[in-house]
Each structure stands twice: as C-alpha cells, then as structure tokens.
Amino acid sequence: MNKPILSVKNLTMNFGGLKALDDVSIAIEKGQIAALIGPNGAGKTTFFNCITGIYEPTKGVVEITPPGKNTQSLRGLKPNYVTERGIARTFQNIRLFHGMTVLENVMIGRHCRLSSGIIKAMLQPPSQKNEEQKAVTDSYEILEKIGLAKYVNDMAVNLPYGAQRRLEIARALATDPFLLLLDEPAAGMNPQETKELDDLILWLRDNENLTILLIEHDMKLVMSLSDWIHVVDYGKKIAEGTPEDIKANSDVIKAYLGEDSDDA
Amino acid sequence: MAIKNQIKQSLIIAFWFMILTFPIMVIKVNTIQNTIDFRWANLLWVGIVTFFASMVWNYFLRRNEAQKKKEIDDDIPLIHRLLQNDRFRRPFLGVVAAFFLAYPFVFPMYHTSIMISALVYVMLGLGLNIVVGLAGLLDLGYVAFYAVGAYAYALLNLHFGLSFWVVLPMSALLGTLFGVMLGYPVLRLRGDYLAIVTLGFGEIIRIVLENWDTFSNGPRGIADIPPPTFFGHYFDQHDTMIYIYFIVTGLVLMTIFFVNRLENSKIGRAWIALRDDEIACQAMGIDKFKTKLTAFALGATWAAMGGVVFAAKTSYINPMSFTIWESITILCVVVIGGMGSAIGVIAGALVLILLPEYLRAVSEYRMLVFGALQVIVMVFKPDGLIKSVRKVYTFNVQEKAIHEQTHT
C-alpha cells in the first residue's frame, strides 16, 4: 500500500495554557480532496500553521511523502522550506501583497523555483533574462487557468473579493505544490463565486495532479467536494470518514449544535 | 453647515496656538530695565496666521479626500505617464541629459558644489530606498555605512596611498561587508525595535570614530584627503569640482540602472513581498532573513560609495559629518520623495538638499522645514511626491509572447 502523502501523528500545540491542538492524527492520501471541519476556534488554522512551519508544534510528527520521493519530516522546518518541499497554502484572512500587481503576486510564488541571484539580477545575462521571461509566461498561464488573466496588471488590492481569494490560490499554485492547503477559500463569497470555486477545486485535483486539504464552513461545498472529512472540536479530533459517515455522526452533530459535551 | 464647523474648528485651533506660543511670542524679558514686555500684537498675528493656515489645511484635506473617493487606482503620477509615452520620453530624457551635462559649465563652481552634494544624496536615497522603501526595514543608522565609505577612503589613502579609483570599488565591498555584519544580529527584530537598534548602531560607529584617536584621529578628523585623479593626473580646484561632478553623475546613473534592475527582479519582488506581508512572503517560499540581509547589505553598498565621493569632495572629514541627523535627512529624502519609487527619491533629494541651500533664510530651520514637509506629505500625499508604479507587462494572448514596458 502507498504511504499517505501527508501523515500527521499526535500533533499537540500549546499556547501558554491553551491546548489549541491536542493529540491530533490525520493522514491524507494522494489525489484526495480532504476537508478539515470544526466550529470556530477548534484549531483548524492552527493545524495548517503547524504543518507549514509558521508555528513549531509542541509535540507530534509531521511527515510527507511527495509523489516519487522518500518520506521526510517537516517538523521544525521554516515556512519557506516547507513550501520548497511542495506544500502550498492560502490564508483565511486574505494575505495578498498589496504593493504589487496581480501578475507579480503570482510571480512571487515562482520565487523558490528560480535560481538567479543578485549579481545576475544586476547584470542580466541571457540565462537570467530567459528565466525571468519564463517566470512571467508561467505566471500568466496560471492566471489564465484560474480565470484571472484579465486582471493581470491591476494592483492586487483593487480586485473584487472573490477574485482576491482566487488569486491566493493562483499564487499558491505557482510554487509547484503537490499538496494544497486551502483555509476557508469560500469565506465571504456569494453563491455564484462559491460554485465557481467548487469547479476550480475539482479541476485542480483532476488536471494538476494535486492533493487538496481544505478548511471550510460551507457544508454544502464540503459535502459535495470531499472524499474524506476530518472533524476537530476544541483542539481534539472527534471524527473522520466519508461525507455520509460524518453527516450521520452524533458527536459531530453535537459539536455543531453546540450542546454541552459530556467530557467537559 | 460644514463651513460653519470649519470656522469654529479653526478658531479653536488658533486660540490653542495663541496659548501655546504665549510664553515665547508674547512675553519678553527686558534684561536692561529688568521689566517684562508683553507684545500683544504678536499674539494677534499668531491667531490670524494660525486661523488661515488651518482653513487652507482643511480645504486641501477635504479636496484630497474627495479625489480619493473618485478613483483609487488610476492615479499614475504624471511623470510616469509622460515617461511611458514614447513620443515624450526621448525629448524629455534628452533635455534632462543636456541640462546635467551643461550644468557645471554654465553655473559657477559654488552651484556645482551644491549639485554634487545633492547628487550624493540621490545615491544615498536610492540606497536607503532599497532598505526602507522596498524591503520595509526602518533603518535609522544608515549614516554609519556612509561613514564607513568616507573613512575607508581617508584612511586607506593616508596609510597606503590608495587612490580614489582603487578605494571606490573596495568601499562598495566594505559597505556590503559592514551591512552583513551589522544586519546579521539586528535583522531578527522588527519595526520599531529595528529602528531603535539601527539608530544605536549608527551612533556606536560615530562614537568609535570620535574616541579611537589612534585609528581615526578622533574629533579632529582627517584633512587633506586628495580629490580623484584622472589617470594619475590632478586637476586644479575648479576643474576638480567639475570632474567630481561628472563622477557622481555617473555613479548616480549606475545606481539608477542597477536599482531599477533589482527592483524588477526576483530579489526585488521578494523585498516588496516581505514589506507587504512577512508571513505570506515566507509561505511563498522566500527566506525572510536572507532577503532582509541582502536589502540591508545592498543599501550599505551604495552608502559606502557615497561616502567615498563625499570625502573626496570635501577633502576633510570628521565624525560630526555622520550624526543621526544625517540618517534622518536621508530618510526624509526617501519618505518625502516616495517610498519605493526611484523617481520620487531623486526628486526628493533634489528638492530637500537644493532648496535649503538656495533659500538661505530657511536653512537655519532645515530640520523644522523637513518636519513640516513630512507632516504635509503624510497627510496629503501619503505615497510621497511621486509614488511608485509597478512594471506593466503586455501579453499577446495568441502567441504568449511578451513585451515589457519599463517605466524609468
């Protein structure tokens, strides 16, 4: 059997006295669209931050097995090295580079795949020029795929809200990931935009060979997209399974309806 | 009605200013007769001037807001729009080139000397613009690297007889080295903390120069620094000034050339990303620390070269030339000119350095004027005199061929 593409074991993250994550274990298989759901403050974003190196987890194992490569640990790696190893993410509260155009935002994603240094940037030998042109065309192609090509030279902040969320995805794609982590990609979107996002995520999995883990509150989106769902509540994992399993799971219903849980 | 509120507000401000300035504007101790004079007329003047200043201020503030609401993204500065226009660009650059070529021959030496200072500040401003404007690192100790360059030339010449042209490239390397050395420990700090620590480092370098007599000759400084030679040949005083003028013009052109290339390269984009959002920047695979360090070190490189030119021009340096005020002046050039905008920084340097020289009456209050300008710019033009504009790429969708239009 193939190893899971992402394997997280016994992940614990303490903020002072607060256990934002408590012994969470999650495995993501290659080619899956997996969802991580849970009420607000359950620790979902913290989970992403622990994997991507923004936080160093208090305890636990984070391992990846990129397609065709060996298993390696991500623990303690800085965020930029995690990205280099092929994990890209978007942010719940949009974090675009507002001083740059849409194209440049995507080109930033190409950064870790470009090799020219400072000296080359100043002297601009043909190798640097070619690389730079390629970065421009590659980035433009990504914008075309995501449907943002018409905004190419606009400043990122001037985009409509839904387009900003898509630009975050475009930027993440530019880093050539094998695993894409989406933190509430549909938040704030209208039904039309959400529908388009739904199509985009499916398209990404099928055409870009991506594995996707998404955090989402829009249950319709989650249930229709996901192959597998993980549920966390108060930092603890309370369930996992197919959308059907999860819909029927009494713990999950309890967590979402906000009833007092018996193990207070 | 709005105008009524306006007047009321201005009246209050005027009244408040009258109280504030009462001790200095009205009361005067007559030391000869040991009496106190009350100059009530001054009070009236303060009131009237403040009232009208406040009205004008508010007028511009409101007009500015009204404009902002109309259009956010379409306000590309005029100079950029003109430079984008092919028909205009050539004649414009031609006129600028002709002006700077003719300048030292048309104007007397005194003006050439002032222009050299201004151009050195253009270099310094463009260097600091990398650090502050692009990478968003508030460096208040920038003058330290300027001092490194100046002392490098003075000392290497004094002890080893090295000439200007040998020291200039050496100083660039030395500046980079110092940038890395000072940047390494401090760049883990952010924002205000970074500003304070760099300020401290800047002062340390100056204090070392002031007190390490055997090394730097202390507060007495170093005199008789030779001007640059032309293939071993010295010019007379007048021609030397012209010669230095052209050297510094060349250095400024080189700076513009390289800074422009850097700005639109992988590393330049990384700087801006870092300034805009550190966390997202790292998540895009950018090494935060390395990127900061390169910005800091490259900024230092240009400061050091500026220092060499400064030493060669004045032929005398002492630690007093490298106080915190110098750092602040360079920072003003960047902020008032337009953070991240090369054209803005050039305009800022020329305005801020040339104006006080020509308006002698103002030069006493240089820092006061800079402060006031800073406030005015922050309120009315928060992006500086000429704000930065990003590169525009054009795409031929069918062929995916790209043409680039640079604005510089």
Ligand SMILES: Nc1ncnc2c1ncn2[C@@H]1O[C@H](COP(=O)(O)OP(=O)(O)O)[C@@H](O)[C@H]1O
């Ligand atoms: N940097 C931090 N410092 C302290 N507490 C934090 C930090 N980040 C998150 N938390 C806490 O961890 C808990 C989980 O937060 P988060 O992961 O953002 O939840 P979710 O994304 O599921 O809504 C919350 O109680 C939050 O306040």
Ligand SMILES: [Mg+2]
């Ligand atoms: Mg969250």
